Amino acid sequence: MEVDYTLYLLTDRKILEGKDLSRAVEEAIRGGVTLLQMREKEVSTREFYELALEMKELALSFKLPLIINDRLDIALAVDADGLHIGQDDLPLTAARKLLGPGKILGLSVSNVEEAVYGEENGADYLGAGAVYHTGSKDIAAPPIGPGGLKKIKDAVSIPVVAIGGIGLSNIHEVKETGVDGVAVISAILGSQDIESAARNLFNAWRR
């Protein structure tokens, strides 16, 4: 599957403050999001599964790939296009084996060592960060900055998506590192006008 990593949206229902997830994601897609990742914590497996079915239908109708965060069981059950894992999730090699060769497998990395390991052990792309301080996720490690991001990008040949605190004010700086796209949560879903927020980011990247 040909994947466009330009503008990668990670879902977060908390930030939506009760707004319907499907509706918010559809607005983001209309604004230019090219790839979707669904992340849910603290919900039952059944609820995650049912939300993922909704997202899958939406992704299909816009012909965008849907990636599931962490939960291989959900990814398999809804036949998602891929799985994204972090360093606290299933080991990369176990995930690749169970996911099969045809699905997209992403890995979160924060340094060159993890990135090289990912490339050599079955990751199709890397999520690299956190580039900047971010309120979206509890991250203990200090941000890697554009410098750390560039080191990761230069060390591997698979696509690298930057994540963490990225918005209109710094997307140009991020793009200059040579990465393949940006992953965002709050810069899109935290906006009053989700479609415009996505469009502004997309245009800023393409500029």
Next chain:
Amino acid sequence: MEVDYTLYLLTDRKILEGKDLSRAVEEAIRGGVTLLQMREKEVSTREFYELALEMKELALSFKLPLIINDRLDIALAVDADGLHIGQDDLPLTAARKLLGPGKILGLSVSNVEEAVYGEENGADYLGAGAVYHTGSKDIAAPPIGPGGLKKIKDAVSIPVVAIGGIGLSNIHEVKETGVDGVAVISAILGSQDIESAARNLFNAWRR
């Protein structure tokens, strides 16, 4: 795989108050536990995976089946002998499809309707309850009692394991319903002497 449902131990690290899980489970097995289910909530996938690998090794060395609660991804990743799902987990048919025909699939039920659905849609056995009030899990529904348990057992032909508040004081009453075994947490793991607690339950069942 031939499965003996007589004394089914569900793990719960909270009740162990810091005692090593493998050690506690090994003591329980020496006392007579015939089947293991590993249940973990609020841990990372990686931690669950690593604990499950430990449990798998232990189960193998004692030739007992290991069942994973809820998480099909973990069950697949450690090649467990089966999966146990509740009404808030993956749908039964999705779980069976992904688990394959050769693995054990259990379903939690609390009434005849759920039990019949389970038997007809791929469950190998049922966990029926809660029979009595229990402190081990937050269950909103009132206990089904030995009467409710017997109705479930009489309605299906697959094995039924009783769960919820079962101990030495009521195991005889539970056995009289005709069920195939009892599932316990605190009656074994909550005891100072885990091996003796398991042995006493096992002997009480066999008496």
